[in-house]
Amino acid sequence: MKRLRKGHIAGLAGVLLLMSTPAQAQDGATLLAENCSGCHAADDSGALSRIKHQRKTPEGWLMTIVRMRLFHGMELEPGVQSELVHYLADTQGLAPSEAEDFRYILERRPNVVEAPEAPLAEMCARCHSAARVALQRRTKDEWNMHIDFHVGQWPTLEYQALARDREWLKIAREEVVPLLAEKYPFETDAWTAWEKADKPSATGSWVFTTSLPAKGEAYGALEVSGDTQPYSVSGTLKTASGDELAVSGKLNVYTGYEWRANLTIGDTAYRQVLAISEDGASLSGRQFLHAEDSLGGAFKAVKVGGKPAIAGVVPSTLPAxxxxxxxxxxxxxxxxxxxxxxxxxxxxxxxxxxxxxxxxxxxxxxxxxxxxxxxxxxxxxxxxSHIDSLKVEPAFAVARVGGGGGSAGKVPARFDAVGYWNGADGQPGTDDDVRIGVVPASWSVAPFNEEAEALKDVEFAGKMDESLGIFMPAVAGPNPKRPFSTNNAGNLKVLAKSGDASGEGQLIVTVQRWNDPPIR
Missing domain, CATH: 2.60.40 (Immunoglobulin-like)
Incomplete structure (x- = not known):
């Protein structure tokens, strides 16, 4: 079959995680043995080396299988790959409580700032997110072999920054491996309990609240049906302004609760990365544009027919x-x-x-x-009836130039203007301020500092939509109009104004992300 191109497999994640299973699918254990035992030795129980001592999210297992195809020449039909991801995520996944604190990386929430502690910050998070580490579970021996894998796959890492100034391998062996084995062990009470638990059902009717990048707050209903995965999804979405859009698509559920759907809302493709609650009564996560995952919004739903429950209110703010x-x-x-x-x-x-x-x-x-x-x-x-102060959320964001004939597209950034009332102290920006919520605003950008002004970043870095708060970066590549023909990067102030209140944030417009896996 056609070999995958290295680099951008994130866009494929939505497709690969929603592939139909083979018409006459074998059981997962048989498929695993047939496709993986050529390199992974089986023990007396039939469990395969390396594989048997790991647990991961569906995206994590997908990345592992794709790496086997990219670097080791593994040949696999898409339907078989889908079945393997399902089997591994269902039998060696993460319990809901284990994934809960790190869902932001699965949901591809933009502008999340991590603060991992040493030594994981220097040893792991200098190359990828700390959440990517935390969404794996391994035995101590397997964590140790994971160090060997890094050295073998990326032999120059000991000469990179934050490695060449210290005894990297010694620290990895003696400090990092014990820490990882303690923080993220293979065997946990949470996983043992989840394996035995009754799994919630995704099929049925759901009502939800969310927001669309260009239309704002919205609500609607979904109907999930089917006897086999991927399930069919249909429904209706209504915006706060009165637009009504049809919803249709496909859904797969992994590990009993990991909801992954590709939907068409109106004429636009969206992706959902959600989690079903353990009792099956609610659903939460993020929905975003399939083509531009930086543009999306929170998604919250409750299942119809259960105990009385409220998912949200639309609109959530009203002018007096x-x-x-x-x-x-x-x-x-x-x-x-x-x-x-x-x-x-x-x-x-x-x-x-x-x-x-x-x-x-x-x-x-x-x-x-x-x-x-x-x-x-x-x-x-x-x-x-009034707003005392206005904050731009996120206060700091990153956008990326793209296009221009390259494989990496533009990565826009979206901002909200959030109104506040002064609290009892009558002063803005203090702990007792009261959040109103997202309010309409007019948007603009300005140079962040003197250097940005001198380089004319406002002119070259991209354009801000004045009413939506969506910044679309400029095209990638050398720009002969700029000093040294540099690219269209920039350092900008993001300015919002609502009535007499105004707020300010910062936007860095930077270069492409060439390696964009499902878990960054």
Missing amino acids: GASGTVQVVGTGLGSVALTGALDASGGTVNAYGAAVDVSPAAGTDGAISVTSSDATADDALAVY
């Missing part, structure tokens, strides 16, 4: 003095009570939960809790 309809998204809901800065009750039950018409009086400011049946969402809605 304007009438509108608030959609409370949930299941098992009836009459809705709003309490706090705005008191109201009633509403109309619909397919997504219940809708409430509201008319907050001019001058109204404050958070509102929502209650329906036995479900409550505290401070789920905010009404505001």
